[in-house]
Amino acid sequence: MVESMLSAFSEITSGAHLLYLFGGVFMGLVVGIFPGLGGIVGLSLLLPFLYGMDPTSALAMLIGLVAIIPTSDTFTSVLMGIPGSSASQATVLDGFPLAKKGEAARALGAAFSASLYGGVIGAIVLTFFIVVARPVILLFTSAELFMLTILGLSMVGVLAGNCLSKGLLACGLGLLFGALGGAPATGEFRMSFDNAYLGDGLPLVVVGLAMFAVPEIIDLLRSGGAISKSAKLGSGWTRGFKDMWAYRWLCTRCAGIGCMIGALPGLGGSVVDWIAYGHVKQVAKDSSQFGKGDIRGVLAPESANNAKEGGGLIPTLLFAIPGSGSMAVFLGGMELIGLEPGPSMVDGKLNLTYVIIWSLALANVIGAGCCLLISRNVAQLTTIKYVYLAPFMVMVICFAAFQATRDLGDLLVLFAVGLVGIMFKRFGWPRPAFLIGFVLADNSETYLYQAVQFYDWGFLLRPGVIIIFVLTIISIWFGARNVPTGEAEMASGSKPRPTNMKPQAYFTGFVVFLFAWGLIDGVQHSFLGAVYPVGICLVMLPIAMRLFYVTAKNRTEHAANYDYEVEGDHAGQEGIPGLVYYLTWLAGFIATVMLVGFWLAIIGFFLIFLRVHSDATWTRIVVMTTCGVGFITGLSWIMVLNFPGGLLQHYFKLPWPLT
Amino acid sequence: MIRTSIVTMAVAGFVATTFGAPAPVTAQGVDFTGKRIEWLIPYGTGGGSNRWARFYVPWLQKALPGNPTIAVKNMPGASSTKGTNYFVRRGTEDGLSILGTSGSTQFPFLLGDRRVKYNYADWEVILATPVGGVVYVNKSLGVKSAADMKKLQKAKLKFGSQGPTSLDLVPLLAFDILGLNVKPVFGMKGRGPSRLAFERGEVRIDYQTTPAFLKRVTPLVKKGIAVPIMTWGALDGAGKLVRDPTFPNLPHVGEVYKMMHGKAPKGPAWTAWKAFMAAGFPAQKMIFVKKGTPKNIVAAWRAAAAKAVTLPGFEKDKNKKLGKYEQATGKKAQALYNVATKVPPAAKKWVLNWLKTRYNKVP
The missing domain is CATH 3.40.190.10 (Periplasmic binding protein-like II)
Structure with missing residues (x-):
């Protein structure tokens, strides 16, 4: 082991290795900063270079690329509230409020130093763990994995906000949305109206964008001005770095959690951030500022998600089972270079394994360092007047969304789920609880079914399952201490609480309808295809009906009573357009896409939107449109991407990029 | 400007079909210099089909006249029917867009899956890769x-x-x-x-x-x-x-x-x-161009596939990455294509019935 370490060390510190590593980082940074791109695009850009390179240099580039992607997507999640990948959804929760407070540079500083720190801690853990990892990982069977999804779901308690029934319903809706599409056990298509797109289920990235980014865009447009409420950027990244250091034990713990969960094949990396976020909220003495810009809410997921990439190396290298999208890319790249993962990675090729692990850590340091250096400049985006940014944001979000499956359906789902997200935001329903339900829906169903098939119900008595069950109880206990009871904490401001709960009643009624629909759809399937969604709906329906009763009866004193339109900062101010106004713009844009395709629609949207909402001259508008559209057109050409088409494209064969 | 280019293309297409069709079946006059070929893979980047395609890209680039760039376009979804249906709708008939299919594309087609809007009879096979x-x-x-x-x-x-x-x-x-x-x-x-x-x-x-x-x-x-x-x-x-x-x-x-x-x-x-x-299995992965592609272009593709598998270094690279199976081109590819895409009606009926009674599954 020591021998392998020494040889790996000399390899890494060689100039050529560093150079290629840096090349990969640079490439990943350029690609990863743009939400929705990332690993796959990075790989297609990198591939032409990989051929004919010697394996070690190619490997260095590949690692550089993979390492930087979960780091660089932090920019848009913090600055614009756009989660570019599933790895940055939890970062949005507190990162974006910080940016709005004018502390973007601090939030980025904290995020990148936490990434760096988490990456290094992850590498240290891995160095020792990888040697014994194989038997340990094999202990986690479907039964233990199922119990881990339950542990994840138990985080709902802390993510629920001030009203537990809203939290449970949000999580239930997430589970229901996640159950849409092919059933794991039977392949039956649930709730999909015989539609091929829905048959594959809703893509996580699109749902994340819809729940977080769409409501923010609408909100920012309505309130006018820039993202940052104060024109200055705050004292910058050094303060963020100090924040990280002040909470270094928290970051160490989250890095440990990230590394371990990332190492388990089959759970998927997307849970890690939520678990880290739930963890910090559980243990925090004062958790009242979470969701409003608590720096710990940035530190926890960021330190966890870089460590997770390191952990993800274990199943990739030892079992050739990639745990995340970027690891799938890494595995593909390794095979192209001619390196074969497998048990030999710790038997004969341990030095190579160390080269990979440490290069990943080193790439994290270089990458997070680069991000830190440019963060102050990039943070200035938040001081730009939002009407100018908005068309770019809409373009970026749509572009990111249709990276998911490259289907017009991605945009429609973005809009439809975006509506749900807007309602969630307006009525104070916890979006994180929805997301954690959504992320875990498929895994919890699949592993429950498989565990019962493999071990019968006796799986509940397996020692591993019992240990994780005890952890779950502890987690719920920790969470229960922190849930505020009684009066709603959100109503702490000067604004009076809503007196008319009708809008809330309509939305709650809609939720009742969704669960009822899930139930009706469910019972039409075979037992194995139906049991999971029907179970969820049967549990959720009474809760939803009770909440509907409360809202319909206008019980204004109930903790659930919340309406951003009444209590938000903008309420009662002059000249704020209604919620529907900008929504109509978005709907109009999507409708135009369906008619003439994305490319023409986005040009039209840029021109008309800027003309109507900004005081820019036509020349300036045209320059901005050309820059924006030109950029994604170039990118799409490199990526061999066709834009979603509409009716026009259905009837006429048009040359690219009109296709 | 857009309209002019459509007209130009239409004229070019007309010229190509009118004057290209009676030409003998050779690769004569085909030159892909500076062109970019889109290779549609109806599977994600993590799977075997993607690896297979990426393995072939450099060899085909070397073997095609004019050494064009081949860009792999992954379009997964709906058990590969999504990307394949897309090829039917949008694939061009000029040899610049090709399709790579796998056994999981063949099966829904053979079983009459509702999502399938493609027909293997509409395509010309260029190469077939067996597997076991x-x-x-x-x-x-x-x-x-x-x-x-x-x-x-x-x-x-x-x-x-x-x-x-x-x-x-x-x-x-x-x-x-x-x-x-x-x-x-x-x-x-x-x-x-x-x-x-x-x-x-x-x-x-x-x-x-x-x-x-x-x-x-x-x-x-x-x-x-x-x-x-x-x-x-x-x-x-x-x-x-x-x-x-x-x-x-x-x-x-x-x-x-x-x-x-x-x-x-x-x-x-x-x-x-x-x-x-x-x-x-014996023709698990195949490369296709659309029927209606000018014959000389199809011939150029077939010649390129045949040449690619004989290039120095190919054999070794292939054995390492795809196994020892002989890569089928030309007539052999055609024979494998026939076996893989035409199942006797009796066999199909039997399997459908077996799926229904054994697994309660109707594709």
Whole structure:
């Protein structure tokens, strides 16, 4: 082991290795900063270079690329509230409020130093763990994995906000949305109206964008001005770095959690951030500022998600089972270079394994360092007047969304789920609880079914399952201490609480309808295809009906009573357009896409939107449109991407990029 | 400006079809210099089809006239029917867009899946890549080779599967025919997770395709955890089931049946199995251009495929990454294409009925 370490060390510190590593980082940074791109695009850009390179240099580039992607997507999640990948959804929760407070540079500083720190801690853990990892990982069977999804779901308690029934319903809706599409056990298509797109289920990235980014865009447009409420950027990244250091034990713990969960094949990396976020909220003495810009809410997921990439190396290298999208890319790249993962990675090729692990850590340091250096400049985006940014944001979000499956359906789902997200935001329903339900829906169903098939119900008595069950109880206990009871904490401001709960009643009624629909759809399937969604709906329906009763009866004193339109900062101010106004713009844009395709629609949207909402001259508008559209057109050409088409494209064969 | 370019293209297309059609079937006058070819792969970046395509890209680039760039376009979804349907709608007939399919594209087509809007008869095959499959069991079952298979008849076995209408139809039906008591556990996200379930001891029988077996299971065999027992076999020139050339020491399913039951397998189940095995493995992955592509362009593609597989270094690279199977081009590719995409109606009917009664599944 020591021998392998020494040889790996000399390899890494060689100039050529560093150079290629840096090349990969640079490439990943350029690609990863743009939400929705990332690993796959990075790989297609990198591939032409990989051929004919010697394996070690190619490997260095590949690692550089993979390492930087979960780091660089932090920019848009913090600055614009756009989660570019599933790895940055939890970062949005507190990162974006910080940016709005004018502390973007601090939030980025904290995020990148936490990434760096988490990456290094992850590498240290891995160095020792990888040697014994194989038997340990094999202990986690479907039964233990199922119990881990339950542990994840138990985080709902802390993510629920001030009203537990809203939290449970949000999580239930997430589970229901996640159950849409092919059933794991039977392949039956649930709730999909015989539609091929829905048959594959809703893509996580699109749902994340819809729940977080769409409501923010609408909100920012309505309130006018820039993202940052104060024109200055705050004292910058050094303060963020100090924040990280002040909470270094928290970051160490989250890095440990990230590394371990990332190492388990089959759970998927997307849970890690939520678990880290739930963890910090559980243990925090004062958790009242979470969701409003608590720096710990940035530190926890960021330190966890870089460590997770390191952990993800274990199943990739030892079992050739990639745990995340970027690891799938890494595995593909390794095979192209001619390196074969497998048990030999710790038997004969341990030095190579160390080269990979440490290069990943080193790439994290270089990458997070680069991000830190440019963060102050990039943070200035938040001081730009939002009407100018908005068309770019809409373009970026749509572009990111249709990276998911490259289907017009991605945009429609973005809009439809975006509506749900807007309602969630307006009525104070916890979006994180929805997301954690959504992320875990498929895994919890699949592993429950498989565990019962493999071990019968006796799986509940397996020692591993019992240990994780005890952890779950502890987690719920920790969470229960922190849930505020009684009066709603959100109503702490000067604004009076809503007196008319009708809008809330309509939305709650809609939720009742969704669960009822899930139930009706469910019972039409075979037992194995139906049991999971029907179970969820049967549990959720009474809760939803009770909440509907409360809202319909206008019980204004109930903790659930919340309406951003009444209590938000903008309420009662002059000249704020209604919620529907900008929504109509978005709907109009999507409708135009369906008619003439994305490319023409986005040009039209840029021109008309800027003309109507900004005081820019036509020349300036045209320059901005050309820059924006030109950029994604170039990118799409490199990526061999066709834009979603509409009716026009259905009837006429048009040359690219009109296709 | 846009309109002019459409007109120009239309005129160019007209000229190409009018003057290109009567030309003899040679690659004459085809030059892809400076062109970019889109290769649609209806699978994601993590899977075997993507790896197969990326393996071929540099070799085809070298072999095509004018050395064009080939860009792989991954479009996964709906068991690969989404990307394939897209090729039907948007693929061009100028040799600049090609399609790569796999067994999981063939099966929905053959089973009449509602989502399929493509027809293999509309395409011209350029190249076919055969592959095989190897069944292996856990050592704890006490089976040392296929000769001990009778022991397995009494064992209750579980098998990790993606679903009965996927390529797993071939193993599931084979186990039925052999008379093994195998219960599939569905919901596996691929062959990789099934192999992991094998390593965990959750399942004790599994199969992998040849490249995956060579790379991922051989270490387990060396460690004494896994015991390979049989292959699906391969088809000889006459369409007869023979031993897989990559594993000459392993018997194929037909031989194993004889060892277990004392007679050669026959009957509608066996005929159906052979038909679907032939559809899923001997021509598992194929490259197509659309019918209607000018003949000289099709000829250029076929010539390029034939040339690519003879380029120096190809053989070694291929053996390492795809297994030892001969890559079929020209007439051989055509023959494999016929076997893989035309299943006798009786076999199809039998399989549909089997899926319905055994798994309550209508594709």
